[in-house]
């Protein structure tokens with residue numbers, strides 16, 4: 001079984017986000033970038049399926065600038081066999097919308113014919129949570145989103161999904177699309193020898209034009225603002241004072 005895993009380059013989750021002074025966008029100057037955490041979970045699941053002998057090949061794919069090859073190398077160090085970089089031009093790298101990514105991934109799915117495609121449930125930069133669902137619609141493949149458990153049984157896939165108020169289990173026919181939730185697994189760290197070996201693994205590059213997909217954005221970003229700074233707290237001397245302040249200053253109780 002071949003598994004295709006989509007990984008996205010995003011700002012590292014430990015970084016405190018800065019907004020550009022003119023509020024035109026998030027400031028990416030000298031900011032540490034990393035693989036989207038949900039994509040790490042996707043790579044881990046694919047590699048575990050390979051280690052269990054269920055999968056025979058794991059292919060990682062990203063859509064992004066040349067620098068996104070770093071995240072592909074990370075996927076290769078974590079156990080993917082080869083990688084595909086769909087190189088978007090510098091001005092559009094952060095602006096490629098989910099639908100364009102899904103259309104590009106659709107082309108890769110048509111070329112590669114994987115039995116399973118694993119994506120993150122969302123990318124932590126734009127929090128869109130839609131690429132997997134769009135890819136399912138475009139390819140006509142069944143989808144198991146927000147997966148916390150994935151079991152392959154012959155040509156069927158059983159996916160336990162995290163939904164409001166509990167867990168839902170669905171059975172899908174392969175080929176299928178899965179998006180990962182936080183509890184699916186705990187991703188491993190790449191070991192130094194694997195990072196070295198990953199440098200020699202195959203990485204192919206394609207462009208959106210070669211795949212016949214238009215990636216120009218149809219959305220105009222009007223403004224980006226930081227959340228309001230939290231005001232410092234105060235200590236009150238008694239419960240009566242607290243109640244008085246909640247009533248008359250904060251006006252949250254009457």
Ligand code: AMP
Pocket residue numbers: 006007008009036038039042061062063064096098101118119120121122123124126127128129130131132
């Ligand atoms: P989103 O719908 O943008 O929140 O992203 C959900 C998932 O889609 C991510 O975790 C990735 O698996 C995949 N994805 C989104 N954007 C890209 C991209 N530029 N390249 C590769 N995969 C992506």
